[in-house]
Amino acid sequence: MIDSTKHQGQRRQLVKLLEEKGVYDKRVLNAVGSVPRHLFMDSGLEEYSYIDKAYPIAANQTISQPYTVAFQTQLLELQKGDRVLEIGTGSGYQTAILIALEGLKVYTIERQLELYKTTVLLFKKLGLNPKKVIFGDGYQGLPDQAPFDAIIVTAGAPQVPKPLLEQLTIGGRLVIPVGEKDQVMTRYMRTGEKTFDRQTFGNFRFVPLLKDER
Ligand code: SAH
DSSP, X not given: OOOOHHHHHHHHHHXXXXXXXXOOOHHHHHXXXXXXXXXXXXXXXXXXXXXXXXXXXXXXXXXXXXXXXXXXXXXXXXXXXXXXXXXXXXXXXXXXXXXXXXXXXXXXXXXXXXXXXXXXXXXHHHTOOOSEEEESXXXXXXXXXOOEEEEXXXXXXXXXXXXXXXXXXXXXXXXXXXXXXXXXXXXXXXXXXXXXXXXXEEEEOOOBOOOOOO
Protein backbone atom coordinates (compact mmCIF):
# COMPACT_ATOMS: atom_id res chain seq x y z
CA MET A 1 0.00 0.00 0.00
CA ILE A 2 1.06 3.56 -0.65
CA ASP A 3 1.94 4.76 2.82
CA SER A 4 4.61 6.99 4.36
CA THR A 5 6.25 7.54 7.74
CA LYS A 6 4.40 10.85 7.95
CA HIS A 7 1.06 9.09 7.55
CA GLN A 8 2.10 6.42 10.05
CA GLY A 9 2.97 9.09 12.59
CA GLN A 10 -0.38 10.81 12.05
CA ARG A 11 -2.15 7.49 12.54
CA ARG A 12 -0.38 6.90 15.84
CA GLN A 13 -1.67 10.28 17.00
CA LEU A 14 -5.17 9.38 15.83
CA VAL A 15 -5.05 6.06 17.72
CA LYS A 16 -3.97 7.93 20.86
CA LEU A 17 -6.88 10.33 20.46
CA LEU A 18 -9.39 7.49 20.03
CA GLU A 19 -8.01 5.85 23.18
CA GLU A 20 -8.50 9.14 25.04
CA LYS A 21 -12.06 9.27 23.72
CA GLY A 22 -12.72 5.86 25.27
CA VAL A 23 -12.02 3.24 22.60
CA TYR A 24 -10.49 0.35 24.58
CA ASP A 25 -10.51 -2.65 22.20
CA LYS A 26 -6.85 -3.15 21.29
CA ARG A 27 -7.66 -5.03 18.10
CA VAL A 28 -9.77 -2.13 16.88
CA LEU A 29 -7.07 0.41 17.80
CA ASN A 30 -4.48 -1.68 15.95
CA ALA A 31 -6.73 -1.81 12.91
CA VAL A 32 -7.09 2.00 12.90
CA GLY A 33 -3.32 2.22 13.26
CA SER A 34 -2.76 -0.04 10.27
CA VAL A 35 -5.34 1.13 7.68
CA PRO A 36 -4.15 4.09 5.55
CA ARG A 37 -7.30 6.24 5.68
CA HIS A 38 -5.76 8.68 3.20
CA LEU A 39 -6.29 6.11 0.44
CA PHE A 40 -10.05 6.20 1.07
CA MET A 41 -10.46 9.99 1.04
CA ASP A 42 -11.58 12.01 -1.97
CA SER A 43 -8.75 13.66 -3.86
CA GLY A 44 -7.97 17.10 -2.51
CA LEU A 45 -8.89 16.14 1.06
CA GLU A 46 -5.93 13.88 1.73
CA GLU A 47 -4.33 16.26 4.22
CA TYR A 48 -7.34 15.84 6.52
CA SER A 49 -7.20 12.04 6.54
CA TYR A 50 -6.07 11.69 10.14
CA ILE A 51 -8.34 14.34 11.60
CA ASP A 52 -11.13 12.72 13.57
CA LYS A 53 -13.95 13.94 11.35
CA ALA A 54 -16.27 12.73 8.61
CA TYR A 55 -15.54 14.12 5.12
CA PRO A 56 -17.50 14.23 1.87
CA ILE A 57 -17.06 11.50 -0.73
CA ALA A 58 -18.87 11.00 -4.05
CA ALA A 59 -22.67 10.86 -4.43
CA ASN A 60 -23.24 13.24 -1.49
CA GLN A 61 -22.10 10.64 1.02
CA THR A 62 -19.38 10.72 3.69
CA ILE A 63 -16.43 8.72 4.90
CA SER A 64 -17.34 8.13 8.56
CA GLN A 65 -15.45 9.74 11.41
CA PRO A 66 -12.67 7.44 12.69
CA TYR A 67 -14.10 7.55 16.23
CA THR A 68 -17.48 6.38 14.93
CA VAL A 69 -15.88 3.59 12.90
CA ALA A 70 -13.86 2.44 15.92
CA PHE A 71 -16.83 2.73 18.30
CA GLN A 72 -19.19 0.74 16.07
CA THR A 73 -16.56 -1.89 15.34
CA GLN A 74 -15.89 -2.32 19.05
CA LEU A 75 -19.62 -2.79 19.71
CA LEU A 76 -19.73 -5.66 17.21
CA GLU A 77 -17.58 -7.80 19.59
CA LEU A 78 -16.16 -9.75 16.69
CA GLN A 79 -14.57 -13.19 16.96
CA LYS A 80 -12.34 -14.94 14.45
CA GLY A 81 -14.42 -16.73 11.84
CA ASP A 82 -17.42 -14.41 12.21
CA ARG A 83 -19.50 -13.62 9.15
CA VAL A 84 -20.00 -9.86 9.08
CA LEU A 85 -22.35 -7.80 6.90
CA GLU A 86 -21.78 -4.08 6.40
CA ILE A 87 -24.60 -1.91 5.04
CA GLY A 88 -23.15 1.17 3.30
CA THR A 89 -19.75 0.41 1.76
CA GLY A 90 -19.18 4.08 0.90
CA SER A 91 -15.47 4.84 0.71
CA GLY A 92 -14.59 1.33 1.86
CA TYR A 93 -12.77 2.56 4.98
CA GLN A 94 -14.99 0.71 7.46
CA THR A 95 -14.73 -2.41 5.30
CA ALA A 96 -10.93 -2.12 5.37
CA ILE A 97 -11.00 -1.87 9.18
CA LEU A 98 -13.06 -5.07 9.34
CA ILE A 99 -10.62 -6.82 7.02
CA ALA A 100 -7.68 -5.57 9.11
CA LEU A 101 -9.16 -7.36 12.15
CA GLU A 102 -8.30 -10.59 10.31
CA GLY A 103 -10.16 -13.87 10.26
CA LEU A 104 -13.57 -12.40 9.43
CA LYS A 105 -15.75 -13.06 6.41
CA VAL A 106 -16.78 -9.60 5.30
CA TYR A 107 -19.80 -8.84 3.09
CA THR A 108 -20.66 -5.26 2.20
CA ILE A 109 -23.55 -3.58 0.32
CA GLU A 110 -23.73 -0.16 -1.34
CA ARG A 111 -26.73 1.34 -3.13
CA GLN A 112 -24.98 4.20 -4.97
CA LEU A 113 -23.66 2.79 -8.22
CA GLU A 114 -20.90 5.37 -8.57
CA LEU A 115 -19.51 4.62 -5.11
CA TYR A 116 -19.90 0.89 -5.57
CA LYS A 117 -17.86 0.99 -8.78
CA THR A 118 -15.01 3.17 -7.51
CA THR A 119 -14.74 1.34 -4.20
CA VAL A 120 -14.64 -2.11 -5.85
CA LEU A 121 -11.73 -0.83 -7.97
CA LEU A 122 -10.00 0.59 -4.90
CA PHE A 123 -10.28 -2.75 -3.05
CA LYS A 124 -8.66 -4.44 -6.06
CA LYS A 125 -5.88 -1.87 -6.21
CA LEU A 126 -5.16 -2.24 -2.49
CA GLY A 127 -5.38 -6.04 -2.53
CA LEU A 128 -8.29 -6.03 -0.10
CA ASN A 129 -10.58 -9.02 -0.45
CA PRO A 130 -13.99 -8.81 1.14
CA LYS A 131 -15.97 -12.02 0.59
CA LYS A 132 -18.48 -10.05 -1.47
CA VAL A 133 -19.19 -6.44 -2.42
CA ILE A 134 -22.79 -6.07 -3.51
CA PHE A 135 -24.55 -3.30 -5.38
CA GLY A 136 -28.03 -3.15 -3.91
CA ASP A 137 -30.38 -2.11 -1.14
CA GLY A 138 -28.99 -2.99 2.26
CA TYR A 139 -32.39 -2.42 3.85
CA GLN A 140 -33.16 -5.98 2.78
CA GLY A 141 -29.90 -7.36 4.13
CA LEU A 142 -28.45 -10.27 2.20
CA PRO A 143 -30.92 -13.15 2.58
CA ASP A 144 -29.04 -15.62 0.38
CA GLN A 145 -25.88 -15.32 2.50
CA ALA A 146 -27.58 -15.10 5.93
CA PRO A 147 -27.27 -15.68 8.83
CA PHE A 148 -24.56 -13.29 10.04
CA ASP A 149 -22.77 -13.14 13.36
CA ALA A 150 -22.60 -9.38 13.08
CA ILE A 151 -24.28 -6.67 11.00
CA ILE A 152 -23.10 -3.05 10.97
CA VAL A 153 -25.16 -0.26 9.44
CA THR A 154 -23.12 2.83 8.54
CA ALA A 155 -26.03 5.11 7.67
CA GLY A 156 -28.79 6.50 9.90
CA ALA A 157 -31.89 4.30 9.88
CA PRO A 158 -35.29 5.91 10.64
CA GLN A 159 -36.40 2.48 11.86
CA VAL A 160 -34.60 -0.81 12.36
CA PRO A 161 -35.03 -2.87 9.18
CA LYS A 162 -36.72 -6.14 10.19
CA PRO A 163 -34.80 -8.24 7.65
CA LEU A 164 -31.54 -7.32 9.40
CA LEU A 165 -32.77 -8.64 12.76
CA GLU A 166 -34.01 -11.80 11.05
CA GLN A 167 -30.63 -12.38 9.42
CA LEU A 168 -28.70 -12.57 12.72
CA THR A 169 -27.50 -15.86 14.19
CA ILE A 170 -28.59 -16.58 17.76
CA GLY A 171 -25.95 -14.61 19.67
CA GLY A 172 -25.48 -12.31 16.65
CA ARG A 173 -25.14 -8.53 17.01
CA LEU A 174 -26.66 -5.71 14.94
CA VAL A 175 -25.05 -2.29 15.45
CA ILE A 176 -27.18 0.44 13.92
CA PRO A 177 -27.64 4.19 14.37
CA VAL A 178 -31.40 4.74 14.71
CA GLY A 179 -33.19 8.04 14.18
CA GLU A 180 -34.14 10.72 11.68
CA LYS A 181 -32.15 13.90 12.28
CA ASP A 182 -29.58 12.46 14.59
CA GLN A 183 -29.27 8.89 15.66
CA VAL A 184 -28.95 6.81 18.79
CA MET A 185 -26.28 4.14 18.44
CA THR A 186 -28.13 0.93 19.14
CA ARG A 187 -27.01 -2.67 19.54
CA TYR A 188 -29.39 -5.59 19.23
CA MET A 189 -28.21 -9.00 20.35
CA ARG A 190 -30.29 -11.97 19.28
CA THR A 191 -30.91 -14.13 22.31
CA GLY A 192 -33.40 -16.59 20.78
CA GLU A 193 -35.53 -17.27 17.72
CA LYS A 194 -37.78 -14.32 18.53
CA THR A 195 -35.96 -12.49 21.34
CA PHE A 196 -33.45 -9.64 21.25
CA ASP A 197 -31.58 -7.60 23.85
CA ARG A 198 -31.34 -3.91 23.01
CA GLN A 199 -28.74 -1.46 24.34
CA THR A 200 -28.10 2.17 23.41
CA PHE A 201 -24.82 4.09 23.33
CA GLY A 202 -25.38 7.81 22.83
CA ASN A 203 -26.00 10.15 19.91
CA PHE A 204 -24.30 10.27 16.53
CA ARG A 205 -25.01 11.90 13.19
CA PHE A 206 -25.02 9.90 9.94
CA VAL A 207 -26.14 10.35 6.34
CA PRO A 208 -29.56 8.67 5.96
CA LEU A 209 -30.07 5.01 5.17
CA LEU A 210 -32.14 5.22 2.01
CA LYS A 211 -34.91 2.85 1.18
CA ASP A 212 -35.39 1.89 -2.43
CA GLU A 213 -38.77 2.77 -3.84
CA ARG A 214 -39.63 -0.35 -5.74
N1 SAH B 1 -18.90 2.83 5.73
C1 SAH B 1 -18.74 4.02 4.95
C2 SAH B 1 -19.76 5.06 5.35
C3 SAH B 1 -20.37 5.70 4.16
S1 SAH B 1 -21.75 6.74 4.49
C4 SAH B 1 -17.33 4.57 5.05
O1 SAH B 1 -16.60 4.16 5.94
O2 SAH B 1 -16.95 5.38 4.23
C5 SAH B 1 -23.11 5.61 4.34
C6 SAH B 1 -23.22 4.84 3.06
O3 SAH B 1 -24.43 4.10 3.10
C7 SAH B 1 -23.28 5.70 1.81
O4 SAH B 1 -22.29 5.29 0.93
C8 SAH B 1 -24.69 5.43 1.25
O5 SAH B 1 -24.74 5.45 -0.16
C9 SAH B 1 -24.96 4.04 1.80
N2 SAH B 1 -26.38 3.67 1.86
C10 SAH B 1 -27.44 4.44 2.21
N3 SAH B 1 -28.57 3.73 2.16
C11 SAH B 1 -28.22 2.47 1.78
C12 SAH B 1 -28.97 1.27 1.53
N4 SAH B 1 -30.30 1.21 1.68
N5 SAH B 1 -28.27 0.17 1.14
C13 SAH B 1 -26.92 0.20 0.99
N6 SAH B 1 -26.19 1.31 1.21
C14 SAH B 1 -26.82 2.43 1.59
